[in-house]
Amino acid sequence: MPVFIASLNSGSNGNCYYIGNEREAILVDAGISCRETEKRMARLGLSIKKIKAIFISHEHSDHIRGLAVLSRKYSLPVYVTEGTARYCGEIPPEFCIQLKSYAPVNIGSLHITAFPKHHDAIEPHSFMISSGEIRIGVFTDIGAPCEHLIRHFNQCHAAFLEANYDEEMLRNGRYPFFLKRRITGGKGHLSNEQALKLFVDHRAEYLSHLLLAHLSKDNNDPELALRLFEQQAGTTLVRVASRYQESEVYCIDPEITSVTDKPVINQITGQFQFVLS
Template sequence: MDCNHLFIASLNSGSNGNCYYVGNSEEAILVDAGISCRETEKRMLRLGLSMQKVKAIFISHEHTDHIKGLQTLAAKYNLPTYINPGTLAGCRFNLREDLIRPLHYDTQVQVGNLLITGFPKIHDASEPYSFVVSCGETKVGVFTDLGAACEQLTFHFQQCHAAFLEANYDDELLQKSAYPYFLKKRISGGRGHLSNKQALELFTAHKPAFMTHLLLSHLSKDNNCPELVADLFTQHADGTEIIVASRYEETKVYTIFEPATVHYT
């Protein structure tokens, strides 16, 4: 088997639900399960992705838009669910005990030929994690729901051939929005979400030369604009393809290679 590539797709990205697919030819994982089991199945079918290849679910944190479909999806497909104790305690439902796999600090998990590295991130949740999925030398990061770009995030971002990166809000749109002050403060206060400007600073300062794809993720419905953020990042892309992950539908499947040879499926 060729262990030098990964297939990636966003099945949904936004406050209405988050679910990301990363896999190789033999096995795959989902990061978060924030849309219904039925919708996950429908979107994967449209993309030509098989649920039979999904071998595990990794949960970033306990907010509803990341776990809404977890209980049904994990039970239906008998999927081991990697989740840390704080996140599990914050879930408002009971997962089947035989499916629970505890995550711990700087966790590395082998799923077939996939190596998943989990590490803590800054967000207003119990024990929130980001993930990097590797197959051979190829690495894909899932970096959303970030209050700030910490040193660990920067370190891992610099190693990724592709990444899902949060660009949640535009500063001006947020300040002009009808959101109450406490919510604006929660979003932009350092433990909420990453702005377009903050995400761009991370991208321009730390993007490796071999990064082929950046999927801008978790955009706010009210405080951001897909065209605005796509234009902003495209100006600084320097060879990286910029994709905006939708809150309404799945993206294409992208095939990520190391070295930087890219094909589409």
């Protein structure tokens, strides 16, 4: 069964990622408003009724801004660590489920594992989502690659991977010194160069899609980042997840060797169809 992924928004103004199969789906983070989440999913032809849970990576506002309203409106369980939950606003207690490192969670036929990462938050986690043999990683807000990240990235068929800043742009940019040090200090964000090294050194030969995520508005350039990765991409389709709009929906299916990156929606069935290149 194929897996469908999309970025609904990616950046310091809000983060929200969709991962699902034909039966059920989850959101990782809910950093845009409930209304905007609904609008973007509708434009993509994704049914919000398929969303069965929300998983929260950490408590920063760009990851939880729409969480409380979205959870209440659709009665969605929220998987979040105990420490993070204290900073996530008014989540109804009956919808709040404790998340623990490496304790697998099953949502229908989706299997989700959270693991710790380096970031200046209470209990920050990244996620690996699997459906059958297909594995999707959501790896953003990472100060530095660690053994947890490397081991999971190496297993991915597709991944959202942070490429937050270009080192030269940040060094010569307008940010004050303390903020530059926070970003580069090991618990901030991953640079283009760090993300590229992870991609080149540790990607699986079957990694079909890479979405560059959480790009800085001031210290990065989407075209620069994309060009950098495409030079090393090989057979991997690389795209930038925008901070202004939703991405396309991408079909992850190891049995399909080549596929266009723009889905076609069957107007009769409402199902996504992907045309072989």
